[in-house]
Amino acid sequence: MSDRVTLKIKRIVDEGPSAASLYFDSDMKVLPGQFVMLTDYEEGERPFSVADADGSGICLTIKRMGPFSKRICSKKAGDLISLRGPFGNPFTLVSGVSLLVGGGAGIAPLYLLARGLIASGNRVIVVNGARTQDALLLGAWFGRLDADYRETAEDTGEKLSSVQLAARILEREKVGCVYAAGPELMMAALKDILPDIPYQFSFERYMKCGVGVCGSCACDPSGIRVCVEGPVFGREQIEKLSDFGVYKRDSTGARVPFRK
Amino acid sequence: MAVSLCTRFLGREFSSPLVLPAGILGMSYGSLQFAHDAGFGLVTSKSLSLEPRKGHEGPVVARFGGGILNSLGLCNPGIDAGLKEIEEFSCMVKAPVMVSLFATNRHDFEELAGRASDSAAVFIELNLSCPNVMDEFGIPLASSKELVADMVEGAVKYAKLPVVAKLSPNALDLPVIALAAQEAGAAAVSMINTLGPGLLIDTAVRKPVLAPRYGGISGPAVLPLALKLVHECVGRIKIPIIGMGGVSSADEAVQMLMAGASMVGVGSAVWLEGAQVLTRMNAGIRDYLERENFVSPDFIPKLERKNV
Structure with missing residues (x-):
């Protein structure tokens, strides 16, 4: 009844200097726009959109941003990565x-x-x-x-x-x-x-649980959750948001304005 | 017969007996709004501390056959920002909020209770039992009747709102703790907080699934324990109880009311069943009331103690 799969990286390919694609054998059924929560059990867990999936394999393309993504991008084939998902509205x-x-x-x-x-x-x-x-x-x-x-x-x-x-x-x-x-x-x-x-x-916002219980990724004013009702929102939903392009929230729930 | 979900609790009326417990959603005014729209009669904020807290690094949630293990780590924006979120929610919708407060000592609880009293919240809940922070703060307050009495007494002294003490199932003799909360001035108790903590292991990497190793156990597995503890306490205390722990259907909510609770918390089911579960539960409770000829949830008979 666990909701996670821990898989060996089948192949990892650099996508230029700024990113890498991780390939896994997996029968995970993913719709376009859905994401997985990824951890290597070193430090932290983060959401990543699935770049490609065909029923027998999935591919995640990860940009080298902070320590987490840089560490994941430097993994080798055979290293273990644990995934939960796929989650979210496609x-x-x-x-x-x-x-x-x-x-x-x-x-x-x-x-x-x-x-x-x-x-x-x-x-x-x-x-x-x-x-x-x-x-x-x-x-x-x-x-x-x-x-x-x-x-x-x-x-x-x-x-x-x-x-x-x-x-x-x-x-x-x-x-x-x-x-x-x-x-x-x-x-x-x-x-x-x-x-x-x-x-x-x-949408890409700070996410903690990925399954709609922690409240970290709720948008204002309706509280629709990026991890459940999103990450893909349609025009009707986006037009009603008061925070879109204005502020996001950090891991404490504090508002962080977007820098224009 | 015309039935209503309208439930009385601590002198107020609520549109449903279902309560959003502290820690689920409730981080921002938007997420309080979401919970209200989903069908909760009373929503509780995230537990607010004096300073903002980031919570733990993930993974912080995991599923198992009986429910959920979690160790979010009490992430919250701090009392000042948190109260502003509650204020903003109350401006948008005339719905009651309970503000949950979290501290490790009486002095901080006094300070928090004082500040929370000048907010839009209607009740104050004291989080005395979160097991997620045992590593950092030692034995949970809720396991000792002296500590519970001390925290509640301090908060009540500075609070201008009714104080609800949230109790842990990990105490050896929960009715004694509930009694201590009552004698210290609590207007109500809520129970049960998560059980444990417990451990789940990823066998491929041979490490704990949760980054903080252990997490509180919630979900269907804890329901019978929650029902039993509520029923055990209701005969020993005079103050009302918000009952929670694994409730995920209308029938289980009715069981919780029958066990002696006045209102019913629904937390893990928001994940396991989706937020739509609230609509189904409210409709199911209404059906039960109609079928059994009870005007409102307040009229659901309590299980007699001798039947146990």
Whole structure:
């Protein structure tokens, strides 16, 4: 009756200097946007979106951020990792032209989503954005899909942000639904430029239990929980939030304003 | 017959006998709102301490066949920020909140009770029994009748609101502790806090599943113990009891009321069954009242002591 599986890393692949992908043999059934709670029993447990899953294996693409993710990214094949999940409300696949906007490591869950949308016959446009060129992740993965894939880095070429590039695409494409994952401020800026169309954003907030009991990831004012009702929220839910792009909460529950 | 879930407790009326216990949700005004919307008649804040606490590093929760092991570590934003969250909740919705307070000594409980009295909360609950912090703070307060009496007496002296003492099932003689709380001035007691603590092991890595090693046991496995302890205490004390421990269905909530509780806490079921369980439980309690011809939960007969 345990809700956890402890698995050997089958393969670990560096994704440029800033991230690594961990592959596991697992029959875990994961829907696009869902996440797992991951620990190596050294220190802490963190949520990670699943980048890919096919019924016999799963892949997590993890960005090197703090001590936790750096330690996980430096693991070797054969090392043990313990997972709980999958948890959370997934993306809902909407028919029509789909615009996927990823910022930084937020691009990871959009890969599984893109595969799902393409498999159900939708035209998929992907915007992959990052602060720097070497922080762009999974370009090769998307390149192999039947998708209109664009990437932009704020230190290269036209120096567009993902939101600026998305705005250009929205000017000439009749997009049915926008899907985004990445920094909350990116998604807040994206929301501001969207025409009157449906959208779904995947949230990343401080999480402690992952199963809806500790209250750490509840959004204001309704208290919808990123770990259960989210991480993917739809337009109707996001429009009612008072904290979206304004503040998040830390491990004590104190409000931490987003730095604009 | 027209039945109502309206429940009287400590001179107030609540829209349901179901109580959100301290520690589940309750971290922010949003999460209090969520619990209220889910169907709780009374919501309890996270246990607030004088200073903010981050709680433990994960994993802090684990499942087993009988329920849950947890050691969240009493994370909370501290008394000042916590009371502001309660204030904000009360501004949005006219629903009662119980503020839970957590300290390790009488002086801090006095200070907390004084500050909490000038808040939007209607009751103060003293968390005397959390086993998650045994490593840090030694024997839990709730295991000693002298310590319980001392903490309650101090809080009551500074509190302008009714004080509820939350008791632990780990005491050797719980009725004696409940009696001590009553004599020290508690308006009610709530029981049971988590049992144990207990241990679960990841056999692949050969380590405890929870980062803090041990965690309090809750969920279905503790229900019979909670019912028995509530029933045992109700005959010995005059103050009302908020009964909790593994309740996850309408029938189990009715059992808790029958055992002698005035209101019923529902915690672990929010995880194991989902927050929708509250809707089902309220509807199920209503069905029971209709079927048995009781006007409200207050009229559910208590199990006679001689029947035990």
